Amino acid sequence: MAGRSGGGHRLGCVPGQVKTEAVVLRSMRYGEADRILHLYTPHRGRIGAIAKGVRRSRSRFGGRLEPFFRIEAELHEGRGELMTVTGAQTVDAHGRLRGDARAIDAAARACDAVGRLFETGEPHPGVFNLLCRQLALLDAQASSQEPRAAGRAGSLSFRLKLLLSAGLAPQLGACANCGEPEHLVGFSGAAGGVVCAACEAGSFPLSEEAHEFMGEALGKPLAEAPAAGERTLAQVERAVAVTLEHHAHVQLMPAFAAA
Ligand SMILES: [Zn+2]
Numbered sequence: 001m002a003g004r005s006g007g008g009h010r011l012g013c014v015p016g017q018v019k020t021e022a023v024v025l026r027s028m029r030y031g032e033a034d035r036i037l038h039l040y041t042p043h044r045g046r047i048g049a050i051a052k053g054v055r056r057s058r059s060r061f062g063g064r065l066e067p068f069f070r071i072e073a074e075l076h077e078g079r080g081e082l083m084t085v086t087g088a089q090t091v092d093a094h095g096r097l098r099g100d101a102r103a104i105d106a107a108a109r110a111c112d113a114v115g116r117l118f119e120t121g122e123p124h125p126g127v128f129n130l131l132c133r134q135l136a137l138l139d140a141q142a143s144s145q146e147p148r149a150a151g152r153a154g155s156l157s158f159r160l161k162l163l164l165s166a167g168l169a170p171q172l173g174a175c176a177n178c179g180e181p182e183h184l185v186g187f188s189g190a191a192g193g194v195v196c197a198a199c200e201a202g203s204f205p206l207s208e209e210a211h212e213f214m215g216e217a218l219g220k221p222l223a224e225a226p227a228a229g230e231r232t233l234a235q236v237e238r239a240v241a242v243t244l245e246h247h248a249h250v251q252l253m254p255a256f257a258a259a
Pocket residue numbers: 175176177178179180195196197198199
């Protein structure tokens with residue numbers, strides 16, 4: 001079937017109709033009763049869409065177009081920049097997450113990071129799956145004794161995996177500048193990873209714990225994200241930030257709300 005690269009599933013043969021799974025990243029009021037949505041999809045990347053009449057009490061969309069909803073969306077693609085939402089079924093509402101302020105905050109930061117780093121229509125199904133896993137974890141751990149995914153370590157593990165999906169994973173196995181495998185003492189955004197004592201100019205000091213945290217966070221599933229102390233996590237966050245600034249020219253909001 002002819003179609004744009006990365007096209008979603010077509011509905012029958014109706015031209016312009018697109019059916020796709022999506023996560024609602026953002027939802028902005030528009031006009032009297034409409035909303036403009038940012039949706040993240042597995043095969044069409046980030047989509048801008050308008051949902052008409054969604055803020056009326058009898059809207060057929062109900063509350064399904066709120067942030068963090070995972071939906072099966074039906075969209076109409078016209079000539080404009082925005083698609084029009086014509087239908088939405090809930091795949092996962094993440095209802096528990098909504099009752100927990102920390103989980104809501106972490107979900108908002110995760111959605112914001114995906115929307116900023118992957119803002120085009122380029123397909124990244126791995127990013128979609130990663131975001132769905134993070135939202136599901138936040139939902140499962142909401143209001144629990146140990147909401148690990150909502151903590152700073154959980155948020156940073158998620159960001160490191162996003163870097164990996166964007167092709168920006170920091171080099172951790174040897175000096176990113178000269179290849180030296182030992183005496184790795186710093187992190188350099190320009191070099192794209194850890195650096196040795198001889199190459200540390202322009203880098204900032206990185207502890208062994210922070211180095212280890214990054215390796216584990218990249219290697220383990222999100223549900224098994226490592227834990228670490230605040231000083232270690234501050235170094236990890238700085239490493240993520242300089243990598244993004246240097247290689248993607250993107251600045252994200254802090255990974256975690258200061259208490
Ligand atoms: Zn070196």
